[in-house]
Amino acid sequence: MRELTLLIATFNQGKIREIQRILAHTGDRLRVTLLSLADLNIAAEASETGNSFLENAAEKSVYYSKFAPNTYTIAEDSGLSVTALNGEPGIYSARYSDPGATDDKNIEKLLHKLENQADRRATFVTAVSLSLDGRLIKSFIGEVEGEIIDQRRGESGFGYDPIFYYPPLQKTFAQLTTDQKNAISHRYRALEKLRQFLPQLPVI
Ligand code: ITT
Numbered sequence: 521m522r523e524l525t526l527l528i529a530t531f532n533q534g535k536i537r538e539i540q541r542i543l544a545h546t547g548d549r550l551r552v553t554l555l556s557l558a559d560l561n562i563a564a565e566a567s568e569t570g571n572s573f574l575e576n577a578a579e580k581s582v583y584y585s586k587f588a589p590n591t592y593t594i595a596e597d598s599g600l601s602v603t604a605l606n607g608e609p610g611i612y613s614a615r616y617s618d619p620g621a622t623d624d625k626n627i628e629k630l631l632h633k634l635e636n637q638a639d640r641r642a643t644f645v646t647a648v649s650l651s652l653d654g655r656l657i658k659s660f661i662g663e664v665e666g667e668i669i670d671q672r673r674g675e676s677g678f679g680y681d682p683i684f685y686y687p688p689l690q691k692t693f694a695q696l697t698t699d700q701k702n703a704i705s706h707r708y709r710a711l712e713k714l715r716q717f718l719p720q721l722p723v724i
Pocket of ligand 1: 529530531532535596597598599600613614623626644677678679680681693705707
């Protein structure tokens, strides 16, 4: 059995919950031990200066890998891209309603912008990047399409989940259990590609 240690470099508790659960199952031939930034007492905040999810994910994973020598490090950048708003809030999803952005205020701002808008299409995107000792190894993208409804539904998940309606299940992401969301989400789709890649990594 191969063993691999992975640092999950994010401070977002919603992401941590989902990533841990998704990566818990890596098959019989690979055992992955997951570390968090808190486990390693890392409190530094990476900057996000890129113009895309991929650039920001890469920047974060390279940055945090320098704090954890000899440890494969993943970071992700994610967000919601709304068709009628030309991709907004996109890479600004977490801070959409700055200053003092919260999930609730971000949703409020988005719903306001979409008032009287007939085109409700939106895509959740996750870019996951893997780095080691300050060098980017590879990045993966995952996406899922849905619609923005005009009122919150459901209590689970985080971020924009209460207004992201997924037609195949006729529910918002906040009405799904973690396992249901993890079977279809943008985060799952990106991490699934990462998981396929992990066995190729050199043992360190
Ligand atoms: P880290 O940089 O520490 O990872 P962050 O919350 O700042 O945490 P991002 O810059 O990637 O992360 O912003 C992601 C935002 O996109 C997140 O705060 C939500 O508002 C939204 N988002 C991403 N994935 C989501 C999901 O699965 N469900 C709902 N909203 C999501």
